Amino acid sequence: MTALLHVDNITKRFGGFVALDGVELEVAPGERLGLIGPNGSGKSTLVNCICGTLQNESGNVLFNGHAMDGLPAHQRTHRGLARSFQLPRPFHSMSLADNLRIPLLYTVHARSGPLHSPTSLEARCHELLDMVGLSAKAKQMPRDLTQVEMRKLELARAVAAEPKLLIADESMAGLSHSEIEDILALLVRLNERGITIILIEHIMSAVMSFSQRLAVLVSGRKVADGKPQDVVRDPEVVRAYLGQ
């Protein structure tokens, strides 16, 4: 089975600083991949390079068999690659419902052609907000949300784009135990519907229970990639997290 996403030896530099050093990663269709690593290891940079927010200096990103290099971020989203931002970036001049309307109008409609009526758009926005428990706040503005609610909005907005691959970048930070369970259940449901998911998290319990496979990034390099229970026992991984 060919990989849905193939990150082929990508390198990214910021001036003299090497953020990603020859990272190689494959994600199979329908897979649940967990990506962990200490702060500053390059996880978000990797996401940015995959999604086109940043351009990598060398190496390729192949998605669904197509080369993504040089494609702007919005075209990658059109092709089925969606992500949530680690620090939420809502559209602050619009209500929550309108925030979700954007990916619906610009991605889903761009893809599928015939326009949905305003009422069905409205319904879909509510459905998405309901999915993350925010439907009561549909008409409110992002500035009225708590940090936790903003993360949920981020996730809903990424899901709104009806992706084939969803990258959830630290969506669970600050959530309570039951909220984490809810988000995990949501992600599993999405996965069962066929969406491949890369989960980037620090909350080990969530990562362990969710991931079918676990990759570890340390200082811009991938140091481990395999079954979760094997990876966490890998001495190099332990060393990276606990120090020597």
Place this chain on the structure above:
Amino acid sequence: MDISFDLLINAIVAGLLLGGFYAAVTAGVSISFGMLDIVNIAHPAFIILGSYIAYFVNINFGIDPIIVSILMLPVFFALGGVVYQVYYLSFERRGQESLRGLAFFFGLLFVTEVTLILVFGVDYRYVEAAYIGPSLHLGVIDLPLRMLVPCISALVLFGVLELFITRTFTGRAIMAVSQDQLALQLMAADPIRIKRIAFGVSIATASIAGALLIIIQPVEPSVGREYIGRVFAICVLGGLGSMPGALIAAVLLGVVESLTATFYGPSWAPAVAFGFLLLTLAFRPSGLLGR
């Protein structure tokens, strides 16, 4: 067109001298734009202000313009601090620096220019000093002192700034703030205070640049606008935040402008800088030596 060697070599030399001066003009923006990420398009207005102050004191008290500008350094430094404080409180803190910050500086530029028109009128003003007029002659090369003195002063200013940034604690704190504000905070230095000092230094350089400007050429209030493009063209071409890069870019621009003025006419000179800028932005936005 018969290009005489004399004309060519003098055009190049004039360009080199001019470039040295442009480097001084740009030094301030290299700090505010290159390091602090503040698009201070009003910088040329401060330079023109410096020119007029030098003019006023020179005409009324006979003091050498460069001396005047040095005496005015603390005033300009304080002014820079005030402007930054307003900018920070109104825009940077609210995260709205893009649109409104630009409009703010544009407003400052405009208000300064119009105020100078009201106070001094639109006539060209110039200063008097012992070195305006005579030239050195090295064989076929003419070195007008009114260009040589500013060029040397500019290089001195540039050197002092470079030392300040790389050798003093405050200077290195400024470099740190441009790279990682959070880390600086964690080291218990107040980034806002550091930025205020940096911006103050940036505006202080305008005092000197202004005096040098009015030595090189007569000045009237709208001259500042020609310099906006030059200054940012040099910054971008040299690579933001790189002072050596700015120096090289400044000299390059000076030479090209001088050649253009000599062989195509002085009215084309302003377009050169802006043409440079547009081309650089379009094709190599990180500049020649950019990071």
Place this chain on the structure above:
Amino acid sequence: MSHVNTTKFTLISIVVAALVLAFAHAMGIDYLFFAGYTILQFIVMATAWNILGGYCGYVNFGSAAFFALGAYSSVALIKFDAEIDELFPEGLAGILHHIFPLPVPVLIVIGAIVSGIVGFGMGYLTLRLRGAFFAIATLAMAVVLQTLIVNWDFVGGSRGAYIIRPENFELGALQVSYIEYLFVLMLSLAVVALVTARTIERSQLGFGFATIRDDELAAEACGVPTLRLKLIATTLSGAFMGMAGAPFPYYIGYLQPQSAFGLEYAVNSIAMPMIGGTTSWVGPLVGAIVLGSAQQYATVTISSAVNLLIVGLMLVGFVIIAPKGLLGLVQDRLRARRSS
């Protein structure tokens, strides 16, 4: 107000415009037409600027350049008309004389095309970079264009160009003073600009513009083709400014690059939307009328330099104290009253 659809709004605007015209015509004072033209011109410029600046968040400092391009396209065509007999053989000249001088509405369309193309080109070069670089590039472009015009003798260069304004405008049995004709044209242009701005604001396009203003990276991630939208905004904005400039040579009679490229156009195009309010079509309208009228008054009573100073100070003041403009202040007051 928000449930008025586009057709209704267009009709209402046309009616309002007709009323304004009827009033001005009844007064019959030429000065009203001159002053009114200036304010209408500001409405168009402010609205045009706001499409890119207020809706998308990209500041254009070169409004004067787009305006001047429209003006100088007209000058070039007017001068061309004067040279037809010298440039072409008799037969062809005869044919051309039937086409030239081009009527002002045609000049307006040409101004739109010229400025629109330049806007597109400039956008294509610089919009892939940060907003700050775009802003600086617009300043750069204004100076380059001014230098080119100053060096182009055909349109008068730095000496300027004299444009003879016809006494009257005649269409069949109708005859009005030429300034009234220009006034009507600018009034129509203002209506078109406002209707366009409002239509954009409420459309999917306007929605997309708002995401660019709010968070461009997030917009891209949501599938918004930001570069394409920005280019649309720049082209439209430039085109409208060119349209505003096209009749200007006839209005002013003597055109010099310094006045066409003057800083007043740049600062007013920014100050009016920012003082009025940048998030909707109403802001530039309010800003243009308030500031424009104040300036007309000040120029007559004080001096034009002081008047510009006041505009500059107001811009700085509003940007610091009331960033959402007059419109924002009103909205906040209404919201406070509603919740108390």
